[in-house]
Amino acid sequence: MARTQGSHSDITGPRIRRAALSLFARHGFAAVSMRQIAGEVGVQAGALYNYTPDKQTLLYQLMREHMEDLLSARETRAAVAGADPLARLEDFTRHHIRFHIERPDEVFIAYMELRNLTPENFAEIESLRRAYETELETILRDGVDAGVFTVPDPRIATYAVIAMLTGVNTWYRAGGRLSLDEVEAIYWDMVRKLVMV
Amino acid sequence: MARTQGSHSDITGPRIRRAALSLFARHGFAAVSMRQIAGEVGVQAGALYNYTPDKQTLLYQLMREHMEDLLSARETRAAVAGADPLARLEDFTRHHIRFHIERPDEVFIAYMELRNLTPENFAEIESLRRAYETELETILRDGVDAGVFTVPDPRIATYAVIAMLTGVNTWYRAGGRLSLDEVEAIYWDMVRKLVMV
DNA sequence: CCTTGAAATGAACACGTGTTCAGATAAAAC
DNA sequence: GTTTTATCTGAACACGTGTTCATTTCAAGG
Numbered sequence A, B: 001m002a003r004t005q006g007s008h009s010d011i012t013g014p015r016i017r018r019a020a021l022s023l024f025a026r027h028g029f030a031a032v033s034m035r036q037i038a039g040e041v042g043v044q045a046g047a048l049y050n051y052t053p054d055k056q057t058l059l060y061q062l063m064r065e066h067m068e069d070l071l072s073a074r075e076t077r078a079a080v081a082g083a084d085p086l087a088r089l090e091d092f093t094r095h096h097i098r099f100h101i102e103r104p105d106e107v108f109i110a111y112m113e114l115r116n117l118t119p120e121n122f123a124e125i126e127s128l129r130r131a132y133e134t135e136l137e138t139i140l141r142d143g144v145d146a147g148v149f150t151v152p153d154p155r156i157a158t159y160a161v162i163a164m165l166t167g168v169n170t171w172y173r174a175g176g177r178l179s180l181d182e183v184e185a186i187y188w189d190m191v192r193k194l195v196m197v
Numbered sequence C: 001c002c003t004t005g006a007a008a009t010g011a012a013c014a015c016g017t018g019t020t021c022a023g024a025t026a027a028a029a030c
Numbered sequence D: 001g002t003t004t005t006a007t008c009t010g011a012a013c014a015c016g017t018g019t020t021c022a023t024t025t026c027a028a029g030g
Helices: A009-027 A033-041 A045-050 A055-080 A084-101 A103-114 A118-145 A156-164 A180-195 B007-026 B032-043 B045-050 B053-082 B085-101 B106-113 B120-146 B154-166 B180-195
Strands: none
Touching: A009 A033, A009 A055, A009 A103, A033 A045, A055 A084, A055 A103, A055 A118, A055 B045, A084 A103, A084 A118, A084 B085, A084 B154, A118 A156, A156 A180, A156 B007, A156 B154, A180 B045, A180 B180, B007 B032, B007 B053, B007 B106, B032 B045, B032 B085, B053 B085, B053 B120, B085 B120, B085 B154, B085 B180, B120 B154, B154 B180
16 A cells, blocks of 8 residues: 555655646646656656546646635735735735745646636636635725725726736746835835725 | 739638637637648648748737737827827827727737747747837836826836736626726726826 | 555557648639 | 649648556555
8 A cells, every 4th residue: 555654656746746837837738748747757648647637637736726825825814914904905915926926837827728627627717716806806895995995996906906916927037126025015006006095 | 823803812811810810819829720720711721831831920920910010009199199198198098908909819819829939939029019018118207207107117017007908808898897988997097096196 | 475556657549730742723814 | 725823632741649558566564
């Protein structure tokens, strides 16, 4: 019986996911073959099927893991945040940027490879994404109700803020003109003005 | 000699590009075969090579055409706009939304398939994109110089506004809750506040 | 030391890939 | 009516695809 401590399989699964993640992000899901992934892990293609039922599920699991990490991290922070909508919005803004910058491959895949999911898997990922968006939308609505925010349409402001924040991933490079702290501050300034009364 | 008026080839080239555009947008460049494109046009795969040297160039031409349309449309409007930065920014905002919403397939491809371009073709497309971004950045800098805008960093505000505006394409559907005019107005409101002094 | 069984191999399957090209087709040019 | 010529076909090439599975490997359990 394997799968006791230190068994090979305990380490191969994650290695496969890491290889697939990096290759999918670099070349795209459709352009990466199971043989390429296997080669990166140092194994024959057939061996991958001890860890995943098929290529599509491999992609789905990567996306799902990412979205669940995102949601649970958000919930953790929401629990410690106070009731002030402005403080909650600042926390959301800064955390979104930092979380996404730390996971460029996962973020890239989660946005670009949605169309390679089966309809059922797509629905699953989409519902996780909607849950995350609802976090922000709730903050905005609470702020509007409390009279501290003025947004023309909370639903659309949610889309706008998330698109704006996620856009950081397309241009930010560590060691560039601005530190991550500065980027956070600049975006928070823009978001704050965007919702300002 | 063909290629006089009404020749077959005058109409087949555009038909191929339209079919490729739609298929690339739906399934992704790597997942679409030359035989699928040919099938959509009603022709054998070999015939495509009378119109394009290869699949990669077909993608490049679609992207290039789109980016050049975007830039020349922008230049046309910039020529008639006045000197008031606020009016120029409003025009940019509304025009960006409308132009992009009218071309969802082109926009999708231009964002998602960059990694399938050769380095030379990628550089070409990127330089067109930078030129477009510079249009907005110039408006923002002029507004800051004139004292009518306050943005923490014009370069980053450019990225932020473009990401925010292009995000409309991910959720807007004709016949939904909001008309395109309303969407334009809502986004202009948010952009205006974002750069407000 | 022998048994057990999870994990890896490597070949095979059936089919799809981008691209090429000799030959057929048919419409325009003269 | 004949020649010219752009266009299209259909087969071929060399190789890559995801996935399966009988067989081998080899470390842990007893």
